[in-house]
Amino acid sequence: MNPPRGPRVAAAVLIAAVLAGLAACAPPAAPGATPGPDLPDGITVELQQLRSDVAARQAEVLVTNGTDQTLVVGTVEMEDPRFDAAATRVAVRDSTIPPGRSVGIRIQLPPAACDDVPASATATVSLDYTLGDTGGRASVPIDDPLDFVAPLHERECRVVLLSAAADVAFTGFEASPPGRPATLELTITPTGAGNAAIRSIQTTNLLTFAAAGGDTADAHALDVELTPGATEPVAVALPLVPLRCDPHAVQEDKRGTIFDLGVEIDGEPGEIELAASEDMRGEILTWVADWCGFGSQP
Known part of the structure; x- marks a missing residue:
C-alpha cells in the first residue's frame, strides 16, 4: 500500500536551491543507454545520479551524440509518476554536444509523490534539440541503469510516513x-x-x-x-x-x-x-x- 501524502522531515529531504552551473562534458554513455525512437538515429539518453548530485537532490540526463553532426539541446524535462511534478534542467541554457561526445544535463528532482504510484512506474524525458539543419522536440523513455530512483522514492515516502x-x-x-x-x-x-x-x-x-x-x-x-x-x-x-x-x-x-x-x-x-x-x-x-x-x- 502506498503511503499517504503528508509533511516531510525537512532535514531528511532537504532540497537545495537550484544551482546555476554549466553542464560538463562526460565520457560516452555506457552500453544500454536508451535509443530514442523519436530522436534522430545515433542520439541516446540515459538517467544518472553522480555523488555530487545527491545532497542537492539532482540528477543528470546523459545525452550522447553518436552522429557526425553537432547536436544542440535546449529545454529538458523528465516526467515520472514517482515525483509530484516534472524534473527540469537546473541551468536554463542550450548545451552543445559535438559528434561522438556526451553531456550530462543536470535536472532538479521535485518532491516524491507517494499516493497511488504504480510499481511499474517508468520515466520519460522530453527535450528540444537541433541536429545540423534539422530540429524538433522528442519525448522518449529513459533508463535508470544505476537504479537510484526507486530507492530514493522508497526512502522519501518512508519519511512522509514517519513525519x-x-x-x-x-x-x-x-x-x-x-x-x-x-x-x-x-x-x-x-x-x-x-x-x-x-x-x-x-x-x-x-x-x-x-x-x-x-x-x-x-x-x-x-x-x-x-x-x-x-x-x-x-x-x-x-x-x-x-x-x-x-x-x-x-x-x-x-x-x-x-x-x-x-x-x-x-x-x-x-x-x-x-x-x-x-x-x-x-x-x-x-x-x-x-x-x-x-x-x-x-
Missing part, C-alpha cells in the same frame, strides 16, 4: 578540541500519533561515534519509541568524532553530514536519510579540519 509520527532534525552542534568528541544534537518531537520508532543512527563516510574506552562505533543506538499520545521532545546528544583526517575528505565532501537513521513504522523496519543544514554542515566541516590539524588550509 506523521514525529519531526526529526539535527538541532545543535558543539565543537570540541582535538582528541575529544563533539556533540551533535538530534531532536525527535512526537506528534502523538505513535506507531513508529527511531532505532539507530549510522556513521557517515566522514563522521563516526565515540564509544566507551575511546573506541568508535559504526552505529549509535537510539531506540526512541513514538507511542500514541506522547508529544514531549526527546533530545539525544550524539558523541561525534572524525572517521578520517585526510584533508581532501573534507575539501571534497559531498555526503559526510548525511546520516542514515534506522526507523520502524507500523512494525516495518527501514531507513531514512537525515541531513544537517547547510550552516551546520559548514560548522562540522570546520571542526573536522581543526580537530585533524589542517584547519588553516584552504
Whole structure:
C-alpha cells in the first residue's frame, strides 16, 4: 500500500536551491543507454545520479551524440509518476554536444509523490534539440541503469510516513578540541500519533561515534519509541568524532553530514536519510579540519 501524502522531515529531504552551473562534458554513455525512437538515429539518453548530485537532490540526463553532426539541446524535462511534478534542467541554457561526445544535463528532482504510484512506474524525458539543419522536440523513455530512483522514492515516502509520527532534525552542534568528541544534537518531537520508532543512527563516510574506552562505533543506538499520545521532545546528544583526517575528505565532501537513521513504522523496519543544514554542515566541516590539524588550509 502506498503511503499517504503528508509533511516531510525537512532535514531528511532537504532540497537545495537550484544551482546555476554549466553542464560538463562526460565520457560516452555506457552500453544500454536508451535509443530514442523519436530522436534522430545515433542520439541516446540515459538517467544518472553522480555523488555530487545527491545532497542537492539532482540528477543528470546523459545525452550522447553518436552522429557526425553537432547536436544542440535546449529545454529538458523528465516526467515520472514517482515525483509530484516534472524534473527540469537546473541551468536554463542550450548545451552543445559535438559528434561522438556526451553531456550530462543536470535536472532538479521535485518532491516524491507517494499516493497511488504504480510499481511499474517508468520515466520519460522530453527535450528540444537541433541536429545540423534539422530540429524538433522528442519525448522518449529513459533508463535508470544505476537504479537510484526507486530507492530514493522508497526512502522519501518512508519519511512522509514517519513525519506523521514525529519531526526529526539535527538541532545543535558543539565543537570540541582535538582528541575529544563533539556533540551533535538530534531532536525527535512526537506528534502523538505513535506507531513508529527511531532505532539507530549510522556513521557517515566522514563522521563516526565515540564509544566507551575511546573506541568508535559504526552505529549509535537510539531506540526512541513514538507511542500514541506522547508529544514531549526527546533530545539525544550524539558523541561525534572524525572517521578520517585526510584533508581532501573534507575539501571534497559531498555526503559526510548525511546520516542514515534506522526507523520502524507500523512494525516495518527501514531507513531514512537525515541531513544537517547547510550552516551546520559548514560548522562540522570546520571542526573536522581543526580537530585533524589542517584547519588553516584552504
